[in-house]
Amino acid sequence: MNMMMSEPTTGLLSADKPLSIAILAMGGQGGGVLADWIVALAEAEGWVAQTTSVPGVAQRTGATIYYLELLKARPGATPILSLMPTPGDVDIVLAAELMEAGRSVLRGLVTPDKTLLIASTHRSYAVGEKEKPGDGIGNPETVVTATDFAARMTVAFDMERLAVKNGSVISSAMFGALAASGALPFSKEAFEATIRAGGKGIDASLRAFNAAFDRATERSNDRPVAAPVKRLDPLPATAGHPALDRLVARIRAECPPAVQAMAYAGVKKLTDFQDPAYADAYLTRLGQLHAADAAAGGMARGFAFTLQAAKYLAVAMAYDDVIRVADLKTRASRFERVRKEVGAKADQILYTTEYMHPRMEEVCGTLPARLGHFIEARPKLYAWLDRLINKGRRVKTGTLFWFSGLYLVSGLRRWRLGSLRHQREAAHWETWLAEASALLTEDYDLAVEVLGNRRLVKGYSDTHARGLSKFDRVMAAVPMLKGRDDAAPWMRRLRQAALLDEQGTALDGALKTVATL
Template sequence: MMSPKVFEKPITMAILAMGGQGGGVLADWVVSLAESQGWVAQSTSVPGVAQRTGATIYYVEMLRPQDGKAPVLSLMPTPGDVDIVLAAEFMEAGRSMLRGLVTPDRTTLIASTHRSYAVGEKEVPGDGIADPQKVVDASGLAAKRSIAFDMQNLAEKNGSVISSAIFGALAGAEVLPFERTQFEAAIRAGGKGVEASLRAFGAAFERTQKGGSDPVARRAEPRSDMPPASVGQPKLDALLARLHSELPEALRPMAFAGLKKVVDWQDVRYGGEYLDCLATLHARDVAAGGAAHGFAFTDMAAKYVANAMTYDDVVRVADLKTRGSRFERVRKEVGAREDQIVYTTEYMHPRMEEVTGTMPAGLGRWLAANKPLYNALDRLVNKGRRVRTGTIFWFMGLYMLSAMKPMRRGMLRHKVEMDHLARWIDIATGLLPLNYALATQVLATRRLIKGYSDTHSRGEAKFDRVLSAVPALTDRPDGGEWLGRLIQAALMDEEGKALAGALETVRSLAP
């Protein structure tokens, strides 16, 4: 606790929180705490924009009355004049520094290190996640004192929301002239979720008193587990035996991840087809001297062939949306209690492409070629729908779609995807004896194709544009590097402007 003294200036505090994080409750607790100790306190807020494009800023000022006179308090934070900044998400801590709310001579910055990705990060086709280390580096210079740990995770473990943990961190930081018991009394006075809030408060208080900040990372490091020798299922064990016998040890973790994905998507027989393809590609890799390159071609194939074989179609979407594990995950994310009912509403916008894709290949091709009929049906189908999967009607509809999995191999969409996969692999294997690095990067172009509907179409168009540069790169020793640059350019924006510029650069390389 801060030592008692006469405050001639108000204590100023900015709270940056998103919807559902309890920023308003946190501000109310702070005001209640101050007023219970005879201070005058005031809170205001500036709402952020919906859909995670900005947080709401709650501003609190407090000052003890002097000479019986109530102080006049400000409604808005002034850059360079904020004592405490509480950020309920790590990048919001960075934005508070950009706004000038954090200063090295004055501000204590208390931030949760967890991430809730902004729209700008999500809309990038590739990896648009901002680097949290930049916030760490900046806080070391911009703040007088910085306290950062995962308050979201701590709150969830104690059955509460992050506002309780931030309040505990504020108390543990001892930057306000109040005792811990007085903080806890403010929570009790709120009257809602008191016990869970006090648990999260206490855990955060102790964590703050312990000192130090949690390390941050841009994203969790991917793990590739070594495949086991057996899982106790004869058919799956046969696949594992093949994987161990047909591939070098260094390639098995990625191949195991791909195998699990393929089997989950379809069945054990499909997993065998994946291993057949991988064994053929590895033999080509060996013949091309791949050992000198660490069999990078096979390793790349293990990942992207699995992705190509497990494309997103309506059967897959219906399967994922009706799994019990998904409903449990949603319940956990919204913090539902056992006695609460959670309904989910999905937004779906099917097109005739998805309808014909689920038909037998011959029928689907006939309908796609019959333009008047196809267009008439598209006008009926091509519209947005809100599907309530918590109701029997819509759940059964999606469940019946997911039950079409055994018929998938005969569907038009599967035929189209397998033809596309074969052409892609032919390009890569044709280049393998000529330019190993370029052939490996041709496999990596598959990362451009993802999702379904319009997202899939845009990705496939970029994929074709990137591969159009391969002939010009075949004879270049650095051809693989240039193709890698094209892939990165294609992932930079939705419209493909960066890719267009990069393709022009590649064309200028021609003699």
């Protein structure tokens, strides 16, 4: 202030334009470090650089934007730089996560005429995506389609993984990708010098920077896909044990080719859950369903019913009980996996503590059916026992006491098929299969959807009860839908609604709609 400007002598306007850069990141990702690096780099190269941000509470994990303008200014002149990006007028957008790249496009910061988009393709899921009882993850392909269209050029790969692999954080990798893009007229050495001048974690930062530089130089983007990759193994020639070979032979002989891989996955799961005989029973039941499918003209529909049954019957038969939990927790392979997951080194000792909360309900379920019934029929006894049992327990699996406890429980597997829980589960799936089979001739597609409803049953204790109730509510719509042309799509919609929220509010709404059809 304090200086009155006189009338400009030339009246001519300079055509100089600053280079504008927006960084979209989440709080804690180091977007500020990246912005500071770019400023330091530009200033070292004799440019004028300005950066701004609105950290505020956004520093606590929220989405945030850093904005920079760089200009090789006319000697002696002080440019006036903007403090926020103008949609449609941004040269470079750096997005530190895939959905943030999407957000930058939604905000109009990425335009085909000028914007270079540098984006990490990894996902950090938002609460809204994670909290859904089903699959709430946003479709990454939508983002790729939009960025492909909106950006002049896109450099996209998993910079997070690359950074972590090199012991650094994503800002180093993004700086490397920026250097490789050639969008800034500064040499790679100048970029590296900036990191060195930073002073902290230089070696790791440089490693990640160089790895990202090389990766970006390949000019081939990672393309995330929406459908998760599922492992469907082909049938093996031999499984190394006569009982297993018999199972494989049955699948080969009895299942249509399109179903074999899924049936094999089911057989593997159930052999692991119980034993080969149990898997054999599964194949027998599946065979009956397949016969009904064939009778209903399933051949023309690629045996969709059998395929669906192969999947969900296996899920139903491998129900989650305490025996299974104890079994999974005590396996040697699990001990190894945890070591790997937490990155324990050879000279370190690892112990795990399981957070368990058994209730009388689970205990009763594990007891032989008659004994379980006996206790359940006596509420006072049940309540008294529940008081003894029902509390949170910290199970230290690596100690002899707790391990042998779990080991004993997992050993109950031998008696599982006589347990109250098994009796109930079997009754439940038989009712469900019967209902689905009964629909086969009348409405094949609806029958397939009814099988798919099994997806709603999951979890333990309250969660399991809620899942069952959703399953029941969805199934209750079958009589309403029967006979309609669009019964199957409606059934699918109901199931999707059931997976939207915990209480089933969306489901109730959808059911009301169905009632008015």
